[in-house]
Amino acid sequence: MADAQTPTDPAPYDALLLLSFGGPEGPEDVVPFLENVTRGRGIPKERLAEVGQHYFRFGGVSPINEQNRALLSALRKDFADHGLGLPVYWGNRNWAPYLVDALREIADDGHRRVAVLATSAYAGYSGCRQYRENLADALAVLAEEGRPVLTVDKLRHFYNHPGFVQPMIETTLAALAELPAGLRDRAELAFTTHSIPTAMAESSGSPDDPARGTPGGAYVAQHLEMAHLVAEAVAGATGVADRPWQLVYQSRSGAPHIPWLDPDICDHLTERQEAGAAAVVMVPIGFVSDHMEVKYDLDTEAVARAAELGLPVARAATVGADPRFAAAVRELLLERAATERGVPVARCALGRLGAGHDVCPAACCPNPRAPRPAAAQA
Template sequence: MSDSRTLTDHAPYDALLLLSFGGPEAPEDVVPFLENVTRGRGIPKERLTEVGKHYFLFGGVSPINEQNRDLLAALRKDFAEHGLDLPVYWGNRNWAPYLVDTLRELATDGHRRILVLATSAYAGYSGCRQYRENLADALAQLAEEGLPAPTVDKLRHFYNHPGFVRPMIDATLAALAELPAGVRDGARLAFTTHSIPTAMADTSGDPDDPARSAPGGAYVAQHLDVARLIADAVAEATGVADRPWELVYQSRSGAPHIPWLEPDICDHLEAQHADGAPGVVMVPIGFVSDHMEVKYDLDTEALAKAAELGLPASRAATVGADPRFTAAVRELVLERAATERGAAVERCALGALGPSHDVCAVACCPNPRAARPAAAER
């Protein structure tokens, strides 16, 4: 930042909205929550009950809402400690507090220019455009109710911000340290993220971004860039320069005839065991917090698979409410505010891809089913 004023000047914005996926908080919430997630896809209730078994194993409660409460509190604390007088609200796509209710509260409280932090770090339909479509829907509902619909802008993708990458480096080193001493130097790294259909991956990102033309589009390119950053830092810290690593996927939920990104983490563990790997550290770079897809797909299924194979394995923590991440959010807020005022500002990013764009193009990460209005685009 160029002067002391910009360290706390959030104009033209008057609020920040933490926007997340949402999750059930009681057994009776599970099927209604899944009905929200899958609305319009014609999935029978019996199938949703079967899918909900992951949640029932955890008492019908997803960890994501508590994780978001922690992040909300951490952001408010960080802002207050640094003199940033910007209120922070929280809304979800699929469960209470619902996005439209939070936007109604923001409008009623008099907020007119809002920044949005989506709890997804990467380009992609599900991680970016779908959130912006939900914002457009909610703003349209406010307009129908006669409320003044605020202007919303979304913070740029933060996957390569130092405040996201550096906590992941430390978490990977901590997970390595959990392995037996004789395993650590030979242990391999499996960087995990949510699998998506390959067609969706190929069209992820801004059409003008060279990363979109890479194999797997911007979604895969961005994950690979972060994985390299972490792998290089771990190599430097441990003195093991040739430690193998790979980007792998988890949480596939689509029809079997549709190609999705592979390999799956459990298949990868089997392949590593067959290849003689002494151990594996799973690093969930695709997730901001330890929600259900981390707790079940990695901590339950994948670690059970590793135990079955006799393969020593551990799992790195996600960023969660790490103070470096909350500081990064503050920096991104001030960066975007300064940019909107026309001021020169440093845009922090690590790796080869540089900082992401502030405003998505209309053709960014297109809806695979049908074109729909989306907020915060040019």
């Protein structure tokens, strides 16, 4: 076999789809958006209006769509700068521009083989399989409409790709620098991500992935790996080798009787203040951009809790449209394209877990309610 090489040819792919969650862009959008998010769960409209207060306090606008527009521009610029003549489209799960409309546009423009970047870096039902279920649903609609058949391939998880890790290291260092000079070397790190039911966390990932040593558990394992990579680099940059850090959770939304991952960030801040922590930097490694769950759950709720406690805090920015992340997407696409052509290729990943699988096994990250068709799986 030939030595692995750096690929430059996107074939067989002729388009990239940026696939994201979506969010409201005005007060009138909030409840319909939340109805889309919670469809099939029987939640009354009155309850959705209560939940929507998080959005209404920001004018009914989630930052996520604007941030996806910035990422879309960054991807197009990076592709153009590197001579990659591949069009980039954008579709959302829960709000316009909707996924099915994006796939219609792709088909009508004559493209047939689509690489998909989902804006979630980790394994898990909500961050991976549900997007693949959404793809299967949208492709079924196109088939019913008699449109040409599209083949879609979701790019692998990118939590340990240097283009995702390095920007988070720098934003963490920048957040430390926001603290008073006397607190910077004593500040702790709280790596935050979305809480999910513990049963869902335990079933996340591929049951036959030997990288973790045990079946499932990829959601937590991958976040711990990302946190370790950032904490290790921050220690090297600051010369503070024993800086405490912990993976914590936020944005729980489930019934109180169902166990979810914890501790919650606000509870963690309380515990650390009681333990005598000097300051805490919140590092949202579970999120690609500064969308509502970062702006409200961290910048509003967690900051308010810290103020009540008299605990100094700072918050690291997310990766967003950083050019290095856009370059990472290009590299992931070209890597997958080479693999599809049977060309040996270097798979870029930092840390101990290595690069994840390209194609999700059928038993990967199961739907917690009932099995459903999912695109891009073995």
